[in-house]
Every structure is written in structure tokens, then in C-alpha cells.
Amino acid sequence: MTFSIVGRCAETGQLGIAISSSSIAVGARCPWLRAGVGAVSSQNITLPALGPQILDGLAAGAAPAQALDQALTRNGYSQYRQVAVVDAQGRTAVFSGSQALGTHNALAGEQCVAAGNLLANTGVIEAMVSAFEHSEGCLAARLLSALQAGQAAGGEAGTVHSAALSVVDDLTWPIVDLRVDWAEHQPIDELGKLWRAYQPQLQDYLIRALDPTQAPSYGVPGDE
Template structure:
């Protein structure tokens, strides 16, 4: 049903999540990030509130492993959940309840953690983590590369239809927040195309927010 990779860039401190699912609009429910705190993916039979809860626990000072240990007390249906987390220092943890669907797997790597359920093979998650660890460049590039490697390793047991990429840095809002809410074919490929189009404009939109006097114009009506 879903596979995801959470990662941290050791050079910039950025945190990010890339995720794909057979369900519609996975980006609306599963990836949760808080600058200076961490990132959480709550998946399988999703309870979005878990993302907010786990981030809140980490903001109070708990390590990801400690924060995830609070999930069973917080959620009476925790056996149906799969949750991964990373904090702003790169510490990771994962939780897969006893009722996680189908072939499922979770792996913590260097500055990353990957997980999935209803997978074609456990090698899908291994490919997520290995590719993130061995790919250079900006965090979003590494997350996209990991997702593409996961698809090449088999992806989900069935077709995927939605995907999302979200990255936070020093600002209070996400610097990348891209979603493919539904595609009949290859939402991860469409997401990669979105990122390729957005990447050269990303800094311009940050500049617009911080100092409109320095913001470039794109020549659209009203944009002067």
C-alpha cells in the first residue's frame, strides 16, 4: 500500500520525506515534518494524528525511539500502524504493528529510515535505504533517487497512484512540498519531473517570502 524514505542532510540539516502509495493523496495524510525537530511518516492504515503526536514528543526532548514507544498508549489501534521517525540530529526509529499489511519491512540507515507495507519484496526497503546512503547531491535528489530505486526493486505488490516529496530547512514552512495526488501510471516519475521543474525556482520563492524587493519576476500578469 505504501513505501517511504525519511532522510536528513548532514551538511545542511534539512529533513525530508518521499512517499508513494496505491491510495489517493498520500501526501495529505502521511508525511509530517517540523523544522528543528524531526520528520515522521505514519502509514499502513493511517492515523495522521500520529505524525503530530510523535513530533510533539520529540520537541519535548524524547529521542525518536522513545517517542515511538508512546504510540501504543496514544493509539488504541496501534497494531494497525507503521510509523518511522528521524530527529534533527539524525537519530532514527521505526514501528510496525502486528497487523501491518502484507509483506512489510523497515530499515534504519545512516541519517535515514525506510519502510513499506504490501510490498513486492522486502528488498524494496533495502533499496530505499541503500540508494539514499550512496547518492550525492541535495536532499530532495537523494530522496527521489531512493524512490526510483525502490520501484526498480519491485515497489508495491500492486500499482501505485500517488506520491509526495516534502523538505524542511531553517524556515518555519516547507521549502519543498510537492504532491501527485492521483496518477494512473508512474506517480513517482511525475513527482521527479515536478521536482526537476521546481528545483531551479525554489530559492526564488524563498527570496520572495523573505525579501520581496529582491524577488525575480516571472512575467505573468500582476507579477512585476
């Protein structure tokens, strides 16, 4: 049903998630991020509440494994959940319940953790961690590369229909929040197109938010 990569950039401290699923609008339910705190992917038979609760635990000083365990215990039905966590220090935690769907796997790497269920094979997750660890560029590009590597390694056993890419830096809002809520085919490829279109404009949108007096032209009719 879903495979994801959660990661941190050691140079910038940015946190991010790239995720894809056979379900509609995976970006609306599964990725949860908070600048300076952590990133959580809550998937499989998804309970969105786990994301904010784990982030609250991290913000209160809990280690990733402790925050994850507290949230799972609080809500019950942990056997149906799959959750991946990276905190602001790059520490990781991951959980796959006994009722995780189909072929499933989860693996922590260097400042990253990947997890998936209903996979074509367990090597999908290993390919994602390896791609993240060995890719270069900004965090968003590395996360996308890892997601593409997972797809190339087999991805889900069935057809995926949605994908999302989210990154937080030191602001209260995501600096990247791109979603393909439904595509009949290749949502990860569509997400890549969105990133290539958005990347050259990313800094412009930050300038517009933080210092409108220095904002670049919008490039639309009537903009002077």
C-alpha cells in the first residue's frame, strides 16, 4: 500500500519525507513534519494522529523510540501500524506491526529510515536507504532519488496512484510540500516533474514571505 523514506540533511538540519501509495492522497494522511523537531511517516493501516503525537513527544525531549512507543501504546491497535521516525538530531526509530500488509520491510540508515508494505520485494526498502545515503544535492532531491530507487527496485506489488514530497527547514511552514493526489500511472514521475518546476522558484517564495520589499517579480500580466 505504501513505501516511504524519512530523512535529515546533516549539513542544513532540514527534515523531509518522500512517500508513494496505491491509495489516493497519501500526502494528506501519512507524512508529518515539524521544523527543529522531527519527521514521521505513519502508514500501513494509517492512523494520522500518530504523527503529531510522536512529534509532541520528541519536542518534549523523548528519544525517537520512546516517543514512538508512547504514541503506539496510547492509541492501541499497534499491530496494524507501520511508522518511521527521524528526529532533529538524525536519530531514528521504526515499527512494523504484526498485521503489516503483505511483504513489508523497514530499515534505518545514516540519518534516514525507509519503510513499506505490500511491496514487490523486501529489497525495495534497502534500495531506498542506499540511494539516500549515496545521493548528493539538497534534501528534497535526495529523498526523491530514494523514492525513485524504490520504484525501480519493484515498488509496490500493485500500481501506485499518489505521491508526496515534504521538507521543513527552520520556518514554521514547509519549504517544500508537493503532492500528486491521484494519477492513473507513474505518480512518482509526476512528483519529479513538480519538483523540477518548483525547485528554481523555491527561494523566491521564501523571499516573498520573509522580505516582500526584495520579492522577485511574479512574472504575470500586470506585475511591474
